[in-house]
Amino acid sequence: MRKWIDAMLALSVLLAAWGIPQAQPLRVAATVPELGSLARAIGGEQVTVVVFAKGTEDAHFVEAKPSFIKELSQADVYLQVGLELEVGWAPVLLQNARNSKIALGAPGYIDAATVITPLGVPPGPVDRAMGDVHAGGNPHYLTDPLNGLRVAELLKDRLGVLRPAYQQDFAQRYAAFRDRLSTALVGAALAQKYDVTKLALLFEHGRLATFLQSQNETQLLGGWLGAMLPYSGTKVVVDHDLWVYFLQRFGLTLHGSMEPKPGVPPSTKHLQTLAQTMQAARITVLLTAAYYDPRHAQFLAQHAGATVVPMAHQAGARPGTDEYLEMIDYNIRQLTVALAGTHRQ
Structure with a gap:
């Protein structure tokens, strides 16, 4: 029996050496860096990933290059x-x-928005007079880590359909990613005990502190929600309609935007009026994306005494944010430092 087992092992080595076909990694073409990061996290060695938008770009306006067509083909x-x-x-x-493998409706065509609940859906018809309004809702949902988790689960399922032999691998990577995200969101102790999506929902509705107090577990809250809890309800100003999902997840309130309408550059008059309302409401934090014209934020910083907070609107937008969880962590760290400074004043 031992000789037979050894012979089978030797045969398997020879077959591999002779080039018996193995499943090649799936070639994934992602439109934005966050999706590329999530695909790598779930796909591992079973995927190769190319990303079209650069981290510092506005993903609405990516230059369509011939090389992209080749990658997609x-x-x-x-x-x-x-x-x-x-x-x-x-x-x-x-x-x-x-x-045909990635045509609309094909197994290889993955629209990540199908697993999230969009915010900012217009109540009626959309026209250009409204600015850059999206008929299906605000597309910047990946700034909310729970939406990132939902997309990661979608990738687990869809990659498993395309490579059934690796379903267990995808499931294990998803579980590892979910554990990392959960710990980052609420801290290790609570992540091990509770469904973090339910804790996040309590936080969103201002009831997490009361719940944890009732369980004598207030001291266990850590992670991003723990860092943001002292600033719940704080009003902020943004540059573009990028941050609605992030603000909702982490308990902040939108006071106003530098843009009078989505995608419409601000006039001096609009910025002056915004500066006045910021001063009246004592709003001192301004969130800015990497691609947005910094002169507008500088104007508000000067005239309203605002602290400009450079945020990563997508993975790779700022140093040290190439991976999805790094992007979220960077934004929380940037914001809590700024909020701590303004709350001491």
């Missing part, structure tokens, strides 16, 4: 944010790629 998976974020450049690339 060879892709097994097309992964997009959806909600019309890529509508200005991705459809023409997909059309020219002529790849």
Whole structure:
């Protein structure tokens, strides 16, 4: 028996050496860096990932390059944010790629927005007079880590359909990612005991502190929610309609935007009026994306005494934010430092 087992092992080595076909890694083409990061986290060695938008770019306005068409023509998976974020450049690339594996409705076409609940859905018809309003809702949902977790689960399921032999691997990587995110969100002790999505919902509705107090577990809250709890309800100003999901998840309130309408550059008059309302309401924190014209934030910093907080609107937008969890962590650290400074004043 021992000789037979040894012979089978030797045969398997020879078959591998002779090049018996193995499943090749899935070629994933992601539109934005956060999706690329999530695909790598779940896919591991079973995927190779290319990303079209750079971290510092505005993903609405990515330059469509011929090399993107080539990547899409060879892709097994097309992964997009959806909600019309890529509508200005991705459809023409997909059309020219002529790849049935990633055509709309094919197993390789993954629209991440299908697993989230969109915010900012217009109540009626949309027209250009409203600015850059998305008919399906605000597409910047990946600034909320729980939406990132939902997309990671979607990837686990869809990659498993495309590579059934690796379903267990994808499931294990998803579980590891979920554990890392949960610990980062509420701290290790609570992450091990509770469903963090339920804790986050309590936080969103201002009831987490009361719940933890009733359980004698207030001291266990850590992570991002623990860091943000002292600042619940704080009003902030933003540059673009990028942060609605982030603000809702972490208990902040939107006072106003530098843009009079989404995607419409601010006039001096609008900024002056905004500065006056910020002063009256004692609002001193301004969230800014990497691609946004810094002169507008500088104007408000000067005229309203605001602290400009450089945020990572997507993975890779700021140093040390190449991976999805790094992006969220960076934003929390930037914001808590700024809020701590303004609350001491």
